[in-house]
Every structure is written in C-alpha cells, then in structure tokens.
Amino acid sequence: MSGMRIAGLMVSATLAVLVGFATPAVAADAPTVKAGEAYVVDSAGTIHFGKRQTRRVPVASLVKVMTAYVVLREARLTDTVTVTEADVKDAVRGGATTAGLREGERLTVRDLLHGLLLPSGADAASALARRYGPGKAAFVAKMNRTARALGLADTRYTNADGMPTPGNGGYSTAADQVKLAQRALADSTFLAMVGTKTYKVGKTAVHRAHTWRNSNELLSRSSGVLGVKTGYTRAAGYCLLFAAERNGVQIVGALLHDGRDRRFTTAERLLDYAERQIASG
Template sequence: MRIGGLISSAVVALVVGFGSTPAQAANAPAVKAKEAYIVDSAGTVHLGKRETRRVPVASLVKVMTAYVVLREADLSDVITISAADVKYAAKGGAATAGLRKGERFTVRDLLYALMLPSGADAANALARHYGPGKTAFIAKMNRTARSLGLADTRYTNADGMPTPANGGYSTAADQAKLAQYALRSSIFTTVVGAKVHRVSKTAVHRAHTWRNTNKLLSRADGVLGVKTGYTNAAGYCLLFAGERNGLQIVGVLLGDQNERRFSTAEKLLDYAGEQVAFG
C-alpha cells in the first residue's frame, strides 16, 4: 500500500477552513516577526500579522517536499545518494545531512534527514527520485499547492534555497494550512516530532545522527513539530504546531530572529490554548 493512502483526498477534504483574522487581543504576546499567523483545528484564527503577504519561507519549503514524497513513496523504497546531491547542497551553502555519494537510504531515513537537520542533500535526492528529475518534482509541488488551495504559494526548488530569478514564495496563512494537511499523516507527525534520529552503520551507508533544529520541541509540552528555516532573504522562520485543550494549534513566524522565534512560539501556543479554554 502506498503512503499516499494515509493522506487521501477524503481526509484532505476534512481539513478545517480558515476564518477571517480577528483583531489581536490585548493580552496576546508581542510578535515581532514580520509575518505571523496562529490558527486552531476548529478554524479559529487567534492572531494574524501580514499573514497573506507573499515572502520567501526558506526551508519551510521542505514541508511540501515531504508531503509530495509521502503521497508517492513507500517508506521502504531505497535511494542511492549521487554526487550531484552532495554537490548541490555544498555549492549553495545549504544545511546538509552529511550524506555521501554512493550511500543508500530508505525513504523513511531520508525523511528524517530532510526534516531534522534540514538536509538539502536529502531534498535533492528525494526530488530527483520522485520527479523523476527535479523539474518534474517542482511541478508536482506546485500542482499540489494549487490542489490544496495554497493560492499564494509558488515553489522553485525542493529545499527553499534562494534562486537567482523567479524566486519562490508563500504566506504565513498558506504555510499554516499546509501544515494542517501534512500533520494528518502519522508518518509526517512522527518524523517532525523527533528530537533525534540515528541510523546505524551498514554495508550501504555510514552511521548518522540527525538532530532536530526545532528547539521548541524541548521548550514546551505537547509540541508536534514542524520545521525551521533560514536564509538572508527570509530571515529566521518557524512553522510550529502543538496540542492545547483538545485542539491542534498551528502557528507560523516569518522574518524573525533566531532564538526569539522559539520563545515567541511557546508563548503563542499557550496564548491560543487559553483562548480555546476560556474563549
């Protein structure tokens, strides 16, 4: 059975729609990120700040990469890392999972390599395999975005690194919506919620230890993930989710500072949870 069955069209149709953005409550935490959005699984928007502005979102792009792969792959599929995968990440100065040419990994392990250390080498390998070819894979990402109603999102690669022209973009609202879809996959949720993932040395690859760049997982209870990101153009970004008072809360901070995004996210989860409980 293909993994895509876990994210069926019937399930997708159940994803909560987004309401209008209310005025920020007086007791809401200060949000200094350039763009922000907080919504819960009942459809209540708890905070919006330029949430429909189109901006680069750095490695948050990898959420869509994982989503597309999960619709097409089997976790046991094996992919061989190419020299091009390694060179691509190194040349662009991107974060890598330390993969080497000739190593062979299951899709399950490559999803951890993609989402925890934010490996552009893993992104390249997955896109190349499931396009097949990166151009075809990017087209799949954009078709999927349209099918999910992400009207203000455009992808130009599978990893979020800046492109010289016709750069990709998204919005805080679109990224929150994508996360709601992705988190309906138990596989995706397991991956992005892991603090660390280790693969033992085998005949086909070295031992690897991948640690999650999302510090929010260690700062608060009930955190589900989801993804960090950074480029000069995008600033520090954080797509996060947690469970509070029986509801799933998803938040996005774009164009923030490094450590501040985690402390702000923690406060926003608690704030939204209080709004749910006493709202």
C-alpha cells in the same frame, strides 16, 4: 460609534464568515510579535493571531514540508534511494544545511525523510526530488500542482530545498504555510517524523552511520509541541512553522522573518496565548 466604523466592522465579520474562519479574539495579553509575518489558527478554524499573513515572501526551508508531503504520496518508506555526487555537491555549493550524506550511499525513504526534516538536509531534498520527479524539474512541478490542489493560492515553489533561486525565487505566505502544515500533520508518518528529536541510522554495507537532531528547539521548550519545521536564508530570515496540541485542540502557527532564538520564544507565547483564548471560549 460612527456609521462608517459600524459598516467596516460588519464587512470584516462578513468576510470572516465567507472564508470559514471565526474572527480572532482580541485580548489585553496578546503577545508582541516582531516577526515580519505571523499567523496562528486552531483546528476549529479560529484565528488567534495574524500579522501580514497573506504577504508573499520567501520561506527558506519551510519548503521542505511540501517536499516531504509530496514524497509521502509518491513513495514507499522502504524504497531505497542512492545518493549521487550532484546531491552532495549542489547542497554544499549553495551553502545549505545538509544531512551529511555521501555519494554512493543507499538509504531508505524513511531515513532520507528524517534527514530532510530534522537537520533540514538539502542533500536529502535533492536525492528525494531527483528520484520522485523523476528529476528535480518534474518534482517541483508536482509541488506546485499539489499546492494548487490544497488551495495554496499564494505559494510558488522553484526547488525542493528552499534555497534562493536567482531571478526566479519561490514564495509563500504565513497563512498558506499554516494550511499546508495542517494537512501534513494529518499524515501520521509525517507527524511522527517532525516530532522526533533525534534519529539514528546505523552503519551498514551500503551507507555510513548518521545521527540527526531536530533543529526545532520548541520541542524541548514547550508542552504539547508536535513539530513542525525551522528555516533560514538571508532573504527569508529565521522562520518557524510550529504546532502543538493543548487540551485536545491542535494549534498551528507560522513565524517568518524573525530572529534566530526569538522565533522559539515568540512561538511559546503564541501557543500559551491561543490556549488561554480557547479556554475562555
């Protein structure tokens, strides 16, 4: 092996130690990943897969993970929020996925967070951001302050729902999204919500009935899956932030700019691959 090659390997190993991660193991059975960006790490800090994980790109509705994270620190789950006409119209006008909310409905924060995280409701994002900014601009400022506090140096938010913002788009990286997911999953309320397959809100005098189904198909396709969030815009492609517990170890990954169905199949393979890597020591 040449001296230059040896020196390069020594530098890579040194950098891995400095950032606090073990170097990813290389195995012949590593899955093919066609996503534009990808990253998988376990709770021990071992990186199992990386592909352009520090490239800044739009992440679509994965933004709503930060929205939920901020709300859970600002609100009580029993707080009630009234849905406005703007909450509904802004989501529909932008072509975003909605939770089917109607103007005048009064729902608890617990309900709205499920509407945010399961069907990926931009209307729920609007209602929560407006209430807990207060105002959307103030809420986005909180999102960005939180990102800095969590060490997400390559993340910038411009709204609470992840929809494109003309001329002023937000961005993140696969590595930052995994780091955020790890922090969010430490919150038992968030963990329970993103692992819920179906959530029902019964009709009352102040709101209509809702049934929200989780868009994360991985919950029904692979063992030990904990969540976390799907996303899609034309600019971001199909995205998936995913997590599972295998043999007592939490594995968290992100796939950005992937295919609609392929992201779930790839995530399954990456989880199985990481599990084998962990088992092999």
